[in-house]
Amino acid sequence: AQSVTQPDIHITVSEGASLELRCNYSYGATPYLFWYVQSPGQGLQLLLKYFSGDTLVQGIKGFEAEFKRSQSSFNLRKPSVHWSDAAEYFCAVGEGNKLVFGAGTILRVKS
């Protein structure tokens, strides 16, 4: 069965600093991979997705993620964090109509 691990429950970064959120997955075939963001009391917004092709994926709000098959990872990055990026971030792996989510990483941004 698929599983997703986000090893960091909380991360705090300074505004303007770079960010990397880790995601590792367990899946037998080539996975469909997603990053979603959730602000408090809101639904999930899609940041980016990987289905195939170029392993470096660009998303909205200046985020990118890199698929590394050898490490079973799909880490999310942003070169310069803004205070508005404070939220909870979820990595997910998909198969057909099923999405399996990680437990999420809460990002705090300090000014």
Next chain:
Amino acid sequence: ETGVTQTPRHLVMGMTNKKSLKCEQHLGHNAMYWYKQSAKKPLELMFVYNFKEQTENNSVPSRFSPECPNSSHLFLHLHTLQPEDSALYLCASSQSGDTQYFGPGTRLTVL
């Protein structure tokens, strides 16, 4: 309206009440989903509908009863809930096997 909408946004109910959550998608998708998001737990898939047919029931208690009258509307009927059912209930839609788009959620409190 665009995207996925959910009503009500907040709901407080007693354990003996009957209530319904409504989800509507304006994206022309053919699959719809219910998820439960509890504090400190990963998102849990509850139900999946494809072309109005239920294709997934993730061992959800019978006090939760989904209904999908057409590909644009999804309901979750609630009766005799327990306090541990308090959570954020998220609806999503997709073209089968493709990216899921989420609504803002209904925050449910069971007293």
